[in-house]
Amino acid sequence: MALIELDLAHAYGANPRSDDDYALLPLKMSFADGGAYALLGPSGCGKTTLLNIVSGLVKPSQGSVRFDGVDVTGRTPQQRNIAQVFQFPVIYDTMTVAENLAFPLRNRGVAPERIARRVGQVAEMLELSGQLHQRAAGLAADAKQKISLGRGLVREDVSAVLFDEPLTVIDPHLKWQLRRKLKQIHHELKLTLIYVTHDQVEALTFAEQVVVMTRGRAVQVGSASELFDRPQHTFVGHFIGSPGMNFLPAEAADDGLRVAGHRVAAAPAALRGLGPLTLGVRPEYVTLAAAEAEGAVRGTVTRAQDIGTYWLVTAQVGDDAASVVRARLGSHGPVPKAGDAAWLRIVGPRTCFYGADQNLVFEGAAA
Amino acid sequence: MKPVNQKAWLLILPVVVCVAFSAILPLMTVVNYSVQDIISPERRVFVGTEWFKAVMRDDDLQGALLRQIGFSVSVLLVEIPLGIALALAMPASGWKASAVLVLVAISLLIPWNVVGTIWQIYGRTDIGLLGAALAKLGFDYSYTGNATHAWLTVLLMDVWHWTPLVALLCYAGLRAIPDAYYQAASIDGASKLAVFRYIQLPKLRGVLMIAVLLRFMDSFMIYTEPFVLTGGGPGNATTFLSQYLTQKAVGQFDLGPAAAFSLIYFLIILLLCFVLYNWMQRVGTADKKEAGHG
Amino acid sequence: MDDRRWKKRTVFLVLYLVFAILPVYWMVNMSFKTNEEILNVFSFWPRNFTWDNYKVIVTDVSWYSGYINSMIYVAINTVVSLLVALPAAYAFSRYQFLGDKHVFFWLLTNRMTPPAVFLLPFFQLYTTLGLMDTHLAVALAHLVFNVPLAVWILEGFMSGVPREIDETAYLDGYTFPRFFLTIFIPLIKAGVGVAAFFCFMFSWVELLMARTLTSVNAKPIVAVMTRTVSASGMDWGVLAAAGVLTIVPGAIVIWFVRHYIAKGFAMGRV
Numbered sequence: 018m019a020l021i022e023l024d025l026a027h028a029y030g031a032n033p034r035s036d037d038d039y040a041l042l043p044l045k046m047s048f049a050d051g052g053a054y055a056l057l058g059p060s061g062c063g064k065t066t067l068l069n070i071v072s073g074l075v076k077p078s079q080g081s082v083r084f085d086g087v088d089v090t091g092r093t094p095q096q097r098n099i100a101q102v103f104q105f106p107v108i109y110d111t112m113t114v115a116e117n118l119a120f121p122l123r124n125r126g127v128a129p130e131r132i133a134r135r136v137g138q139v140a141e142m143l144e145l146s147g148q149l150h151q152r153a154a155g156l157a158a159d160a161k162q163k164i165s166l167g168r169g170l171v172r173e174d175v176s177a178v179l180f181d182e183p184l185t186v187i188d189p190h191l192k193w194q195l196r197r198k199l200k201q202i203h204h205e206l207k208l209t210l211i212y213v214t215h216d217q218v219e220a221l222t223f224a225e226q227v228v229v230m231t232r233g234r235a236v237q238v239g240s241a242s243e244l245f246d247r248p249q250h251t252f253v254g255h256f257i258g259s260p261g262m263n264f265l266p267a268e269a270a271d272d273g274l275r276v277a278g279h280r281v282a283a284a285p286a287a288l289r290g291l292g293p294l295t296l297g298v299r300p301e302y303v304t305l306a307a308a309e310a311e312g313a314v315r316g317t318v319t320r321a322q323d324i325g326t327y328w329l330v331t332a333q334v335g336d337d338a339a340s341v342v343r344a345r346l347g348s349h350g351p352v353p354k355a356g357d358a359a360w361l362r363i364v365g366p367r368t369c370f371y372g373a374d375q376n377l378v379f380e381g382a383a384a
Numbered sequence: 385m386k387p388v389n390q391k392a393w394l395l396i397l398p399v400v401v402c403v404a405f406s407a408i409l410p411l412m413t414v415v416n417y418s419v420q421d422i423i424s425p426e427r428r429v430f431v432g433t434e435w436f437k438a439v440m441r442d443d444d445l446q447g448a449l450l451r452q453i454g455f456s457v458s459v460l461l462v463e464i465p466l467g468i469a470l471a472l473a474m475p476a477s478g479w480k481a482s483a484v485l486v487l488v489a490i491s492l493l494i495p496w497n498v499v500g501t502i503w504q505i506y507g508r509t510d511i512g513l514l515g516a517a518l519a520k521l522g523f524d525y526s527y528t529g530n531a532t533h534a535w536l537t538v539l540l541m542d543v544w545h546w547t548p549l550v551a552l553l554c555y556a557g558l559r560a561i562p563d564a565y566y567q568a569a570s571i572d573g574a575s576k577l578a579v580f581r582y583i584q585l586p587k588l589r590g591v592l593m594i595a596v597l598l599r600f601m602d603s604f605m606i607y608t609e610p611f612v613l614t615g616g617g618p619g620n621a622t623t624f625l626s627q628y629l630t631q632k633a634v635g636q637f638d639l640g641p642a643a644a645f646s647l648i649y650f651l652i653i654l655l656l657c658f659v660l661y662n663w664m665q666r667v668g669t670a671d672k673k674e675a676g677h678g
Numbered sequence: 679m680d681d682r683r684w685k686k687r688t689v690f691l692v693l694y695l696v697f698a699i700l701p702v703y704w705m706v707n708m709s710f711k712t713n714e715e716i717l718n719v720f721s722f723w724p725r726n727f728t729w730d731n732y733k734v735i736v737t738d739v740s741w742y743s744g745y746i747n748s749m750i751y752v753a754i755n756t757v758v759s760l761l762v763a764l765p766a767a768y769a770f771s772r773y774q775f776l777g778d779k780h781v782f783f784w785l786l787t788n789r790m791t792p793p794a795v796f797l798l799p800f801f802q803l804y805t806t807l808g809l810m811d812t813h814l815a816v817a818l819a820h821l822v823f824n825v826p827l828a829v830w831i832l833e834g835f836m837s838g839v840p841r842e843i844d845e846t847a848y849l850d851g852y853t854f855p856r857f858f859l860t861i862f863i864p865l866i867k868a869g870v871g872v873a874a875f876f877c878f879m880f881s882w883v884e885l886l887m888a889r890t891l892t893s894v895n896a897k898p899i900v901a902v903m904t905r906t907v908s909a910s911g912m913d914w915g916v917l918a919a920a921g922v923l924t925i926v927p928g929a930i931v932i933w934f935v936r937h938y939i940a941k942g943f944a945m946g947r948v
Contacts, residue, residue, distance in 0.1 A: 074567055093570065094570060094571045095570055101568070103564040104564075105562075105564070105840060107564050107565055107567075109586075110586045110587075111582060112582065120574070121573055124572060124575070125573060185846065186842035386772060386773055387773060388773070388775065389773040390775050390776060392769035392773040392778075393769075393775055395765040396766040398761075398766065399762045399785070402758075402821045403785060403788055403822060403825050403826060407788045407822055410796045410798075410799030410800060410803070411795075413799040414795055472687065473687040473690050473691040481940045482933065482936045482940070484695070485939065486929050487695055489875070489928065490698070490928075491698055491701075492879050492883075492928070493879060493924065493925050493927075493929070494702075494705075494883070495899075495921070496885065497885065498924070501912075502701050502702075502705050502921070505704065506704050510720060511718070511719070511720050513704050544697065544698065544701060549876075552872055552876075553831070553872060555939065555940075556868035556872040556939050557834075559868040559939065559940060560866070560868045590835070591834055593834075594831060594834060597786065598827070601789055605790075605792045607792070626792050626794075629792065639798075646792065646795045649792060650790055650791045650792075661786075
């Protein structure tokens with residue numbers, strides 16, 4: 018188990034000039050010993066590259082990686098004592114489950130009795146004890162992934178376990194079982210776990226801290242509630258949540274806060290003079306309001322879907338097609354139908370305002 | 385287990401049509417001839433299994449068959465390990481990979497009679513590089529006069545000609561192994577030998593089966609190269625099965641015995657390949673049960 | 679540890695390449711010599727360097743048309759073989775159906791007959807169809823041994839792709855054609871490359887059927903090369919030159935498929 022500190026950047030070519038040349042823009046990050054982290058982002062954002070740099074499969078073009086203060090940038094994964102679980106199960110086909118689990122220890126020359134004991138322990142933890150003497154090749158995908166994981170856990174001094182979208186090939190109804198198992202292992206063994214995924218549900222349920230990434234940049238690191246309530250970047254607001262945050266162009270003018278062409282509320286002092294802004298509000302925090310209420314806009318409902326536990330209402334609030342607001346409204350209480358006019362409160366304590374660089378400048382209603 | 389789906393027949397129908405069209409009709413014709421005595425185009429007499437019996441009773445056949453089996457086994461013993469070793473040694477990427485690929489593939493592209501011709505000259509002590517070199521080293525080398533030398537030369541020629549087939553198959557097979565396996569092995573601290581034994585060799589099983597069957601079959605039917613090189617000599621030292629068949633057929637001017645022999649030839653290969661195939665399948669079933677098969 | 683291993687491999691590779699190239703070098707050597715020199719003089723480099731052998735081939739229409747004819751029917755055959763083999767290999771790899779194992783083995787049995795067996799029946803068949811002396815006839819005839827080979831090779835590579843990838847793609851909403859073309863085939867690139875090259879190669883060098891089914895219009899280069907024996911004996915120089923030239927199209931083919939064969943198994947999203 019180790020504290021992992023990163024201070025690096027990674028570019029494909031030799032002389033990176035613009036941001037596009039970087040796979041990972043310069044970042045500084047640390048992963049606490051025993052913490053469970055997720056690297057979350059869409060395809061191509063650099064999360065797998067970052068994972069491979071931590072594990073040692075990729076060497077960063079600039080900067081360093083430190084384990085417990087020691088510079089390991091030049092060391093191989095084996096030397097760093099890392100364990101990695103890949104997107105599809107990687108097992109040794111010709112060996113049994115027990116032989117698979119024993120392999121890393123045999124390569125290190127560990128005594129056979131210790132190997133047997135350790136394999137037994139890990140198999141028990143992963144619920145593989147009954148299959149120890151079966152050929153690994155004949156098992157289902159989820160069992161194979163457990164074996165991959167097991168090979169990492171079997172080393173008692175493993176510094177961190179890294180996961181690269183490990184549930185990709187697992188049947189949906191088995192995914193939650195594996196996820197639960199991972200949380201259990203984290204709880205028992207207190208290992209540093211870093212988990213790469215593009216699925217926010219996986220990330221938010223698995224990790225204590227989530228690193229949201231896009232296009233080579235880590236835009237926010239925080240807990241699930243931090244990411245949800247206080248997205249530091251419009252990308253976080255958009256990516257997290259189902260559906261994501263609503264975004265409308267806004268400006269703090271002399272007569273107040275103008276959104277989508279109409280005066281909506283008094284402008285908070287912090288926003289005055291900042292030029293064009295983006296207002297962001299999550300559908301969960303959009304409520305129905307009385308006509309002309311402070312902080313509300315008028316919209317025409319284009320769609321009202323009954324999701325079961327809530328209604329998802331989509332309304333057109335401005336002239337251009339992008340000015341759309343989605344609201345999650347409780348099933349109890351009035352719900353407008355398609356075609357109705359409705360007033361939706363969008364400025365409230367949870368409303369976020371973003372500047373031209375997409376970063377958060379202010380959260381809340383008018384002071 | 386693979387799902388049962390009879391509609392899959394639609395996917396293989398084009399293949400079956402192509403091959404059946406080209407294969408079944410001729411085969412029926414051959415079977416037809418093999419049971420007849422064609423004295424002249426108008427006079428055909430049904431003789432049943434007579435030709436088959438005559439062929440099996442032929443003493444020379446046994447000799448040719450033994451020589452053939454010896455040759456095919458030697459070919460496999462040399463070409464398979466050599467091909468695997470070559471595939472492992474070939475670079476995996478970059479311009480060097482392309483250059484080596486082309487160089488290795490060259491011997492496969494030469495028409496077989498030219499292969500025989502090249503080695504004919506190559507092996508001569510007066511005007512050929514190999515022959516002259518061996519003579520310089522003190523060997524009394526003669527592939528026309530010495531039976532053992534002839535055997536070895538034919539074997540060497542075949543190894544030169546066909547090892548790249550095994551190598552290319554294995555090379556492609558190696559490229560199909562995902563990087564993650566090597567990465568995991570590195571993380572597990574596996575030695576290079578362990579990587580070969582537990583990752584590369586098992587994953588090559590599929591292509592190796594193809595390579596073994598192909599080389600066995602093709603070496604069993606080999607005709608042109610040894611015929612051009614040694615003409616089957618000295619004596620009949622390098623007369624393998626197909627040359628024997630041709631000698632018989634040409635000598636007889638009779639389609640009947642030739643057809644019967646062709647069928648026997650085919651059945652021998654079929655039987656041996658069937659045995660080989662099943663043996664290799666059994667050895668590899670556990671692996672085929674993995675992902676997508678079995 | 680790695681360096682020593684690499685040195686050994688490089689040495690072995692270089693030794694093999696020398697072994698492989700020497701006879702070819704000797705053939706190239708011969709192609710620039712006159713027949714007298716070939717038969718009487720042992721020399722590493724032609725004493726009287728001559729382009730004559732190549733001139734014969736390039737200027738004589740019956741020679742260079744041989745190359746063109748070969749390339750035409752080999753191209754047709756390779757394309758058709760791959761096109762019918764891909765779906766069949768997929769079926770064998772992914773599904774069970776009535777008779778599957780038997781049909782799979784039967785395919786290979788078509789390569790177990792000495793080609794001489796097919797000569798007479800093919801001659802009769804193609805004469806009846808009116809396809810004698812056409813490129814199509816040879817291309818079709820060669821399907822007998824190339825299609826089974828392509829199916830076997832492709833099936834082997836396809837079975838190495840976990841079925842979960844197919845299933846994940848369907849869950850993601852891919853239609854079968856789109857999945858097959860954009861996801862599956864790139865994963866078996868090496869197999870496709872090797873299968874294509876072998877189809878090309880076996881069709882290119884096949885002599886008996888090609889010679890039997892053609893006479894003038896579609897006469898392939900392999901057949902043309904057999905008539906290098908004249909009254910004054912074997913025309914070694916021209917034969918060597920022709921041999922050198924037969925390597926060229928194949929080298930080009932492997933150059934084109936090199937990326938397929940050498941490409942790794944690229945899977946995974948970032």
